[in-house]
Amino acid sequence: MLDTLPLSRKQLRSVVQASARINLWHGAVRSGKTIASLLAWLLAVAEAPPSGLILVVGRSLQTIERNVFEPLADPALFGPVAAQVRHTRGATTATVLGRTVHLIGAADARAEGRLRGLTASLAYVDEATLLAEGFWVQLLARLSVPGARLLATTNPDSPRHWLKGSYLDRAHELDLKAWHFRLDDNPSLSEAYVAALAAEYVGLWKRRMIDGAWVVAEGAVFDMYDEQQHVVDTLPPMRRHWLGIDYGTTNATSAVLLGLGTDGRLYACAEWRWDSRTAHRQLTDAQYSARIRAWLDEQTVVPEWTFIDPSAASFTVQMWNDGHPGIARANNDVLDGIRSTATALDSGLLRIHRSCSGLLDELPAYAWDPAASERGEDKPIKRDDHSVDALRYAVHSAAHEWRHLLPVPTAQGVS
Template identity: 50%
Template sequence: MSFAWGKFSRKQLDVIANTTARLNILDGSVRSGKTIASLVAWIMFVAEAPPGELLMVGKTERTLKRNVLDPLEQMVGSKYFKLNRGAGEATLFGRRIYLAGANDERAEGKIRGMTLVGAYGDEITLWPESFFTMLLSRLSVSGAKFIGTTNPDSPYHWLMKNYLKRAGELNLKRWQFQLDDNLNLDPAYVEALKKEYTGLWYRRYILGEWVQAEGAVYDMFDDTVHAVDEIPQQFIRYYVGVDYGTNNPTVFLLIGQHEDKLYVIDEYYWDSSERGRQKTDAEYSRDLQEFIKGRYPQAIVIDPSATSFITQLRRDGVRLIRQADNAVVDGIRTVAAFLSQKRLFVYRKKCPNLLREFTTYVWDTQAQKRGEDRPLKQNDHALDSLRYVLHTIFGRLAPGVLPKPKGW
């Protein structure tokens, strides 16, 4: 598949021509052209780099391949770029490039002992600071260079506090991107993306600002809009979300798809601390089967930590079980997108606990001061169940897209 080159903005051309610092970082909006500009700059650097080891890093090697290596291969062609995933290496213009994921504190051990002349980084704010610090210590060859990209995060994030705010003190160049800096996007897509985000997410992912999360997690939730007294009579698909608890509540949610909208149409909520009795896995399995009786869900999406319950369900012949993608902040963003687009509704009569949690689920202010986006682990059990379904099933789809039944 050949790469479709488009127009370069002035900001992108400036990146390509002037990544001359030791650290070169592009931050800002999603889909704003950061990756393409940074990759062109990286290609040019590798083609002329002095002898030494090269490294490319993502949160995981899988996301690195999807976000960076696949576009890179399309840009230069398979003649000049080859990927050897088994060895964790690639070659570009005959130069070997090591590949690494930086998804936890242990990752920095992967690059100890390396002597780097160049490194490329994707999704830097998702890395542990220890990895970034180790990476900089490895860039020890004369003329060594780092080129990296990231979306904005909390203004207290280590990358902002320790590096971007200190760009004038460090050998660091920074380019800030907004969505409108990409000259090649379909205007209808840009408009859809702007509608998809509101509040915190709009400021970060459209305007490219480093702003703090405040107050309610789902501040776009409107009881007069998203809570409904009537639901469609027919649904083209059903999904079930499960948040399993022992001391905490166990929640099942039944979600129906009608055209391009989702409706939470029923909930099961067992709080053992209030009821005075913890149910067994076998009891919860029977309750779940009764809960979905007569309806045939496409998937039952379950908290991946609920291993004993998943085992019990399989023993009882329950099929279509899918372990949830439990990326909390990404999942919150997916749910927020559905709310913002008015494509998610809750049946008021049947889902009182979910509605209550929407208005009481808040960000952890102490975590924010440490540069972390993290909600308080309170009033979240029904919301976790909802997040599991929406992010696991729909989180990778393009804005405004839901799967349609065959024949449409």
């Protein structure tokens, strides 16, 4: 196997040295940590004692299949050994080097019950920071066979995350070995790919996903926002439109129209907003639907897709019954949505028309929650964020339509 993989010295060293009870590969996305850890795990499977179960743990069965078993079964990566990896998609067991391997999805703390009563000799954990701490603790307790080992990978998270505070920072006190990887530690990546990947991350995410740093979310979420740079008074002709809607009853309802200009840039073209607190009057779903559709008629725009707050079930039904076309549930992964919006702003791809007053008021004040950061979580403060959320819905839900427009930095500019 070692002859088929273009491994760096750091990767090889981690494979050879992964003999501790806890072995952890952490660092940048696509930095080579997963391939090194999988190779070390295959060697561990070959040496595992006959007693005790062999486990592979991930956020879900689907992520285990994608991140673990698809690479393992690739002969271009693992040569003839790949033929000894057998797994049927959707099955909770696999065969690796003749040994039965049990796959466990651990989406939340309740998954801890799946470990009750079992005894394990070897475990592989994909993306350890996504697991609940209680599950991790229970998993370690189940590795009770003499010589049992845990091998795990993760991208970095907050420096206050339990994995860093209770394990990485205490490596000298524990039977734990860890290896940190940066993007440039992967010898199989081309300079062009490294440059393209670096362009997709900004701010907090760039430090975590490219530099592999455990850094805290603090201050303004969109710290790259600059009114002088990002706000425009005129718009070019638009080739395409998408609409994002954040729905509120006691809070504001906001609709932000996102356009792709003929100049190849994204624009928050217009905004419709109703704040029941300042208007001292709430609207019904039917009234919201009618007013938003009338506003779009004024803009002479029919958006290709309208991405609606996924929690607004009754309003979505109302829009559908009123015949509004292209309705879809918005992708409401908050952190990924923030990252997509931040990337579009930081790269200069996204501009905002000056008429979007609610959005322009909210963007500079949209901040990370310091109390959540203290708990090791990345969460924005949920206050005055309705137009920002509407923009995020449109930008992130349509990301596959515009990511190819991101400028790619020169390879020399990537560290």
